[in-house]
Amino acid sequence: MSCPLHAFDPFDARYLADPYAVYAQLHAEQPVFYSESLGYWVVTRYDDIKQILRDAHSYASRNATDPFTPVTAETASALREGGYAMQRVLLNADAPLHTRVRRHVAAAFTPQRVARLAPRIEALMSRYLHDIIAVPERQVDIVQALTYALPAEVIFLLIGMDSEDVPAVKAGSESRVVFTWGKPTPEQQVTLARDMADFWQRAVAFVEKRRLEPRDDYTSDLIRLRNDDDTVLSLGEITSVVFGLLLAGHETTTGFLTNALVQLLSDPARWQALAADPTQIPAAIEELLRFDTSVIAMRRITTTAVTIGGCDIPADSNILALIGAANHDAAHFTAPATYDPTRTDARDHLSFGYGAHYCIGAPLARLEAQIVLRALVTALPGARLEPNQTFDYLPNTSFRGARSVRIHW
Template sequence: MMPTNETAGCPVHHGFDPLGDAYIADPYPIHTAVREETPAFYASAIDMWVITRYDDIEAVLKDPGTFSAQVGQKPVFPLSEEAQEILKKGFRAYPVMSDCDPPRHTRIRKHNMTGFSPRRIASLEPKVWAKATELVDAIRPGRVDLVNALTYPLPAYMIFTFIGFPDEDMDMLKSWCGNRIAFSWGRPSADEQREIATNMTNYWEYCENFVAKRAAEPVDDFTSDLIRIRQENPDSLSLEDITNVAYGLSFAGHETTTSFTGNAIRQLLSNPEQWAAICADRGLISKAVEEILRYDSSIPAWRRITTRAVDVGGVEIPARAKVLILLGAANRDPKHFEEPETFDIHRGDARRHLAFGKGIHYCIGAPLARMEARIALDLLAQRAPDMRLVEDQDFDFPANVSFRGPRSLLVEWPG
C-alpha cells in the first residue's frame, strides 16, 4: 500500500523521479538534496523506497537476508503482453549472480570466481593493451567520439573474448545488446520492448548453442573453465547455469565499463590541471580510477526488495518493498568523504567508495574493469596529452534508474 504523508515515520517524495530529465542530466544535486533531507523515503513515481546515506546503504549491501537481490535486473515497469509472449517463446534465462540470493548465489559465485582467477585476469592484460593500442592507433586527428572509437569497443571486445565468443560474431552480439538498459531499468515504449525482447531471445539462443559447442570441445576461455567444473562434478553446474552466466556476463561486463571509462575521460578533461598531472605522472592513474568510481560511478543506484519490515535511519520500510539504494549519494556523503563534491585524483580515501557494491554481491568483474580503465587512460595520456573536450557539447545519458555514462564523448584529437 502506498505510504501517505500522514503515516508516522514514512516520508513520501512525490517529486523524486530517476527517469526525469533533470535527474538523467545530473543526478548528483538531487542526491545531495534528498540525502540531507532524510535517510529514506518513498518515491511514488517509481513505487520504490529510496535510501540515501552511506552507512545505511553499506548496511543494506551487507544484509542480503533482509534486502534480497532478486529484483536487481527485473523490469522496473510491467512489460507489454507482446514482449512477454516473445520472451516466452525462446528466452529461458533465470536470475544470475547479481539478482539471486544464497544458497544459489553462493554456489554460482564460487564457480565464477574460479573463472575470474588472478591467473586468468592477468592473462588478459596483454590482450587489453593490444586491443586498446589498436583502437587508439586507428584514431585520426580532429574531432573524435571516444565512445565509438574506444570506450565501447574495448570492453565489449574484452568481455566477449574472455567468455570465448568468436571475433566474427562480435558485431552481431553488440547489436543485440542495444537498448538492453532501457528494457530492465528504464521505461521503454511497446515498440522498443518488442525489438529488445526479440534481441534478447536471439542472444539467449546463441548462448545456448555456444555453450553446447564448448561442452563438446572445451578450449582456454572462461566458458570452458565452467564446463570443466561441470565435467568434474555434474551436480555443481548445469549447462543451463553456464548459459545463464555467459548471457548475463556478456552484457554486464561491457556496458558498465564503457560508462566507467567514458565518465573517467570526461571528468579528467573537465579538470585540465588533473589531466595534466596524470600526463606528467602516469603513476597517478590508479588513484584517479578510484576517485572516478567515487565521484561519477557508472552505477549510481541499484535495487533490492525487503524480506521483512525494517528500520532504516528511523524510517520504517515495509516487507516486500522495492528499494533503490543511491550509491552515488553514498559516495558523496560528507560524513565519509571530505569535500565530497570536489573531484580530486589525489584523494587518499577514494577507494572506500561503494561503486562496486559490498558484501556477497561485490562486483566480480571489478579487477577487469579497473584494468581496462587504467590501460585506456595510460594510452591516452601517452598519445594525446593535449586532447581536450569539444566545447559546448550536450552530453546525452540513457534514461534509466541504474546506469550512467555518456552516449557520446566528443574530443579534439591532436595531430
C-alpha cells in the first residue's frame, strides 16, 4: 500500500509545545506517512517502532546524525579547517563496527562506576540545593538554577573532565543539536560548524591529556582497555565516544529532569505524593519517562524494502521513529494521556530505545533523576510552577526540554 503525505512540521513551536496532541491525531489518522519536507517516513505506533529498533539489520543507523539541513560547501570547509574528525562509533554506526565499539564502551561503563558516582552526585545536588534555598525571593528558574548544568557536571565526573568547562560544553552541545537535528540558515550553519569544530578540539586535547596522565575515570579506563591496540579501540574512536557523551550524556538528562519537574509541579497532588512518600520516586520516574521524555525521535535508514503499518517503503529510505508518540500509543498503554505513576507497564516505554543501540547511560540517568527528585521534594515540599508561563523549546526534531521553568515555594 502506498501512503499519503501528511503535513508535519517537527520544528513548529506549537508542535514542540505539545507534540502529544499531534501524536494523538497521527495515531488516529495516519500512523505511518511520508514527509516530503523532511524526506523521511514518519512512524508513530509503538509496535512498529519497537520492531524497527529490534531489527538493526533492516533498519540501519548510519543516518542517525546526518544534518537535516544539508551541509553547504562553506560549512564543509569550516568543519575541515577546524579539524573536525568525529568518527562513527555508536549512535550512527552499524555492525560490525558498532558491535565492537559498543562491546568495549559498555564493558567499561560498569555498574560499579555508576554506583561510585552516587555520593558525588548527591554532594553536587546538595551544593545546588543550598544555593536554591538561599534565594530570598523563594523563586527561581529551575533550568538555570539546576537542570541545565547539573547533568553536565555529572558527565564530567564520569569522564574526568574539569567542571569549569560546563558553560562551553553546554553551549557546544546546543550548537550540535541545532546543526544536526535543527533547521539552521546557511550563515548559522557555518557558525555552528565552527563551534562544533572547537568543541571537537577540546575533546581531542582532553583525550590526549588522559593518555599521557591516566586517572580514575571512564576515559582513562577506555585508554587502558585499548592498551595501544587499534583493533580494540583507536584513539580517534575514544575521542569520538567522549565527544558523543558530551552531548548524549547531559542534553538528554537536562531535558528529562526539566520535563519531569514541569509535569510534577503542574499538579500539586503529584508533587505532594512524592514528598509524603519518596519511595514512590522510582515508579514516578518510569512514568515520567513514558509520559514526557526528552528524546522524542530517533532515525534509521532501510537497508531493504520493508512494509510498516501497511505502507510499502523502499530500500534506502529515511525513517523518523517518533518515540514520544510510541510512548503515547493507546494500543499499548491504557489512557496514555493520563499521568499515572501506578501503571504497571510504564517501564515498557521506549525512551531509552530498544535493542542494539539501547541507551548505555540509562542507569546513570535514572540514578540522577532519583537523587535530584528526592532532594527537591524533601527540601521544597511546597514547590509550585509559577502560573501562566509558556515554555520555549530548541527547534529540532529530537531533543525536547523546556528552556526556562519558573518555580516558587
